[in-house]
Amino acid sequence: MQNEWVEVKIVRLLKTTPAFAYQAWIDPEMLRHWFMTTSRTNTSVHNEAVEGGHYEIIDQRQDKRVRVKGIYNKLVSGLEIGLTIQMPDVSEKQDDIEVFFEERSPGITQMTFFYKSEVPKERRLSQLEYKQKKKEYHDKVVHGFENIFDAMQNYIEAQSTDSNH
Incomplete structure (x- = not known):
């Protein structure tokens, strides 16, 4: 039984420069x-934004503490970020993220996000059940990151509005 990968691609247009969108991914205050958190529920963000550097985010909602951590594998300023992501309190599994930034027109950046995760294949599952499990996982990941990117977009656009006044 071979595990298979689930891959997600999300493309967003952001009203900002590639440099600012890139900063949003590596600046702890941003x-x-x-x-994976909000300014209300965030307990801490620690990161070392260099290739091989680690990051860790701790979020607290009611009685639930969520830790997200990973390693920056690739950092090309304003263009590309590669990192791992893991939620060690939930699973030892580590997934991969790649993000690319491209200026589409002045003040408009296309962010292309790739997420790759291995989905364990359990012996008890038929091929059809496993395919369904992968689809459910894919859809859950897409939904989660779409919500995260909505928050990112709102934050980035509020920042650029603040800086214009």
Whole structure:
């Protein structure tokens, strides 16, 4: 039984520069507003934004503490970020994220997000059940990151509005 990969691709247009969108992914003060947390529920963000550097985000909602951590594998300023993501309190599984930034027109950046995760294949599952499990996982990941990117977009656009006044 071979495990299979689930891959997600999300493309977003952001009203900002590639450099600012890139910063939103590596600046701890910016991350605490949108990446796997909110400014209200964030307990801490620690990151070392260099290739091989680690990051960790701790979010607290009611009695639930969620830790998200990973390693920056690739950082090309304003263009590309590669990182791992893991929720060690939930699973030892580590997934991969790649994000690319491209200016589409002045002040408009296309962010292309790729997420790759291995989905364990359990012996008890038929091929059809496993395919359904992968689809449910895919849809859950897409839904989660769409919500995260909504928060990112709102945060980024509020920042650029603030800086214009």
